[in-house]
Every structure is written in C-alpha cells, then in structure tokens.
Amino acid sequence: MRKIAVLTSGGDSPGMNSCIRAVVRYAISQGLEIFGIKRGYQGLIEDDMELMSIRSVGNIIQQGGTILKTARCKEFKQDEVIDKAVQILRNRGIEGLVVIGGDGTFRGAERLIERGILCACIPATIDNNLFYTDYTLGFDTATNTVVDLINKVRDTSLSHDRVFIAETMGAGCGDLALKAGLAAGADMVIVPEVSCNVDDIVKKLLYAKSQNKKFSMIVLSEKVFDTNELKKVLTEKSGIECRTIVFGHIQRGGSPSAFDRNLGINFGVRAVQELMNGNCGVVGYKDGQYIYDTIEFALSVKQNFNYEEYKLIETLSI
Ligand code: F6P
Numbered sequence: 001m002r003k004i005a006v007l008t009s010g011g012d013s014p015g016m017n018s019c020i021r022a023v024v025r026y027a028i029s030q031g032l033e034i035f036g037i038k039r040g041y042q043g044l045i046e047d048d049m050e051l052m053s054i055r056s057v058g059n060i061i062q063q064g065g066t067i068l069k070t071a072r073c074k075e076f077k078q079d080e081v082i083d084k085a086v087q088i089l090r091n092r093g094i095e096g097l098v099v100i101g102g103d104g105t106f107r108g109a110e111r112l113i114e115r116g117i118l119c120a121c122i123p124a125t126i127d128n129n130l131f132y133t134d135y136t137l138g139f140d141t142a143t144n145t146v147v148d149l150i151n152k153v154r155d156t157s158l159s160h161d162r163v164f165i166a167e168t169m170g171a172g173c174g175d176l177a178l179k180a181g182l183a184a185g186a187d188m189v190i191v192p193e194v195s196c197n198v199d200d201i202v203k204k205l206l207y208a209k210s211q212n213k214k215f216s217m218i219v220l221s222e223k224v225f226d227t228n229e230l231k232k233v234l235t236e237k238s239g240i241e242c243r244t245i246v247f248g249h250i251q252r253g254g255s256p257s258a259f260d261r262n263l264g265i266n267f268g269v270r271a272v273q274e275l276m277n278g279n280c281g282v283v284g285y286k287d288g289q290y291i292y293d294t295i296e297f298a299l300s301v302k303q304n305f306n307y308e309e310y311k312l313i314e315t316l317s318i
Helices: 014-028 041-043 077-090 103-113 139-160 173-182 196-208 227-238 248-252 259-276 295-300 307-317
Strands: 003-008 033-037 049-053 096-101 118-123 165-170 188-190 218-222 242-246 281-286 289-293
Touching: 003 014, 014 033, 014 096, 014 259, 014 295, 033 103, 033 242, 041 049, 041 077, 041 173, 077 103, 077 295, 077 307, 096 103, 096 259, 103 118, 103 295, 118 188, 139 165, 139 173, 139 218, 139 259, 165 173, 165 227, 173 188, 173 218, 173 307, 188 196, 188 307, 196 218, 196 227, 227 242, 259 289, 281 295
Parallel strands: 003 033, 003 096, 096 118, 118 281, 165 218, 165 242, 188 218
Antiparallel strands: 033 049, 281 289
16 A cells, blocks of 8 residues: 545544644655545545645644544435545545544445445544444543533523523534533533433422522533523523523534544554555544444444433432
C-alpha cells in the first residue's frame, strides 16, 4: 500500500483534528502518501481532496471542528454514487481510507469495502452512540462542556429559586445527558433509554418543594419530549415556575479535552496500522484497551446504557 486518504463525515466532534494530525503524520512516517478528502463522502464523490504534508496538520491539535470539513451526504446510499467514489479512488491509486465519524459514516465505509476499498473507521461523535466502544471521540469534551453550561445555569437558577430544564443533544442516546447530569448534580435526567411520564416529574418537583428545595435541574436528552411543551405542562401541573435552555451546537464546539486528544491520536495511529496490514474494520476503546473489530460487529451492539448510574441520579438527589 502506497497511497491512502482520510475524511471526516457526519456531525463534527472535538478531537477530530487531533486524530487527523495523528493519521497524517503517522502515515507519512511509514512512507505512505496521504490525501485529505474535504467534506466527507460529499467531497469524495466530487474528487475534492489534497495531498497532506506534515505541515498541513500543524497547530490543529487544540482546535475543535475538523480542518477537513464535514457533511452529511444523503446520496452516499445509492449504488451509482458509491461506484463513482470507488472509481475516483482507483483513478488516484488510493487503496485505503481512514473514515472518521458516526454510525452513518461507518455504513458508507461498509459499501466501499464491499467494492474492494480498504477502510479503517474511527468512531467520532458527541453522542457516544456507537455501543461497541466505551468512548467515541468528542464525547468527553462535550460532556465537560455540558457540565460547565449547567454550572452556569445553576448560578442564575439558584438565585431565582427556579426549576430549569436543560436540553442536551444525543440523537437517541442518553449518555451525554446522563454523564453530564451526574457530574453536574442534576436532580433528574430524562433519557430515551428509560420511559418517564410527566406526572412522575411533577411528583418529584412537588416533593422537592415540600422539602424546601426550590431549585431543581432537569437534564433532558433531545427529542424525548418537546422541551417547551414539557415546561408548559410542568408549570401548569406543579405551579412551579420553570425555565428552559437548549444547549444546541455549543456542545459540538470547543477545544478538545486531553482525553479526547489522546483518544484521537491512539485511534488514528491504530487505524493506519490496521490499513497497512490490510485489515478493514473499526477501532474502539473497551475496558481500558484499544480494540479493532468489524463494522458489522460495531453496528450490531445496540445498547450500553449505564442504568446503575441513572439510578444514582435519583438516589443522590433529594
Ligand atoms: O450526531 C451529532 C449531533 O450533534 C446530534 O446530537 C444531533 O441530533 C445532530 O447531530 C444535529 O445535527 P445537525 O448539526 O445536522 O443539526
């Protein structure tokens, strides 16, 4: 193998740049030529790529986002579009691809592998919704960002004796809400993995009030409830003044934590090593070890939610 390429696809996540830097510099150290593909699979089908150098990834280790840019390429499910991508890679003599992204990105890589392109995938999303790995790249930074935001909301919330509903991202996975909620001392966490009805929330709020606790922090994972509707119903049913805050895309930005930088570096180096050995698959981090497995296995693991920690939120709140 002489030539490989790297791309980032789907929602960006902090640590992608640290990972790109490691992929590029390690590949060059091994005598490979490496291309950076712009805007994920979208750039691939438009043949939008450039040869990377040691210098082209200088001073990016601390930056959030991705210097390669990213996109969600809906067309990359169609056979003719994937065939075109394969042709572009073949024309350039690129035999292997490091793809950095979430589950949609992995599915795109599966299609390329079926057509003979070697792919090594790196899990990167703030959602932590690739359950074969304990951590996806960017999740740790996003968790710290949410904790910081909740701390700030807590200040104003305490001053006014208010109940706050803070909405996190998660795309159907409650990990971000759970880990940030636990670390920020939330009173309740509402996640897709555990069914919850509004009356239960009202009961808890009224109990807290009866114990002279006027402030409560409810962390809500996106799309479980409509946040504004929940606020309206809670206020009506409990008579307690509620406010909402939607953290939104702030959760995806910012300088990566040391944990995410190191995760990105280890993921990136391992991905290049596996490609050089002709192995398609996914890197991951499980029980303190870096692992490499198939995409099929990675996508088959459906659940890794920590119900024990979820119960702790209730135990440790009033
Ligand atoms: O997958 C990452 C994520 O940030 C999800 O948490 C969220 O639901 C989604 O992307 C938002 O996507 P977009 O940036 O395309 O609005």
